[in-house]
Amino acid sequence: MPPYQQIARQIREDIQAGRLAPGHRIPSETELRNQYGVCRMTARRAIAVLRAEGAIYTVQAEGSFVGPRSARRHRPLRRSDQVAADLREQIRTAWSAARASPPR
Template sequence: MPIYQVIVNAIKDDIAAGKLKPGQALLTEAEMCATHQASRLTVRRALEVLREADVIYTIRADGSYVGPRDAPQIREPREFEKIAADLAEGIKRGDYGPDQVLPSQLELIEQYGVAKKTASAAVALLREQGWVYTVPAIGTFVTSRDKWPNIR
């Protein structure tokens, strides 16, 4: 049996056994490669077969999920989302006040032990959510309270 088919069967078995539920995120391609000791091309072939059978669906740059498409998505937060959430909590607690500078990208890299891309993505998410604004070559600052997202 081809390796891609072994992967397809394993995912279908996990769905049938309830280990994977509708809307749940699958492992990333890299994680599947490591788990199944398969090439990325082989994993992509397995995912293609599962998509064609409407067992899963893929959202570009986000990942693959167990179908159907209308099921609420279930996935663990990514590292940049965890960092952004941690910083947002700090803002809510008052660790960083309006117009106060957040830690620099280098400080975030050191504090969280992450890559530059991850630190950048965390700050971009905070900006997108309305917690912060960035002044190029100066820094990233907390927005005024009236611009914060709705907090419950």
């Protein structure tokens, strides 16, 4: 599977699992490039695939957000809101892992 399809699949799975909720900003092209070690066109194609599917919409100079274009009427999360949501998810994941592992 080409890298752009792998990236699109991962983002799609994050949306379906609720890790990326409607209105949540998805990673930018630059963030995808750094995270996956791909070129700009690969990151751009992944975003284009998701946009064509209607899974995300893009607002120029703001980013790409989860949901169909009709969801644009909702205010996208501010960057600070997104950081807080990401931190809550990391804490939840770490807490679950700690509870699942036996004490030493």
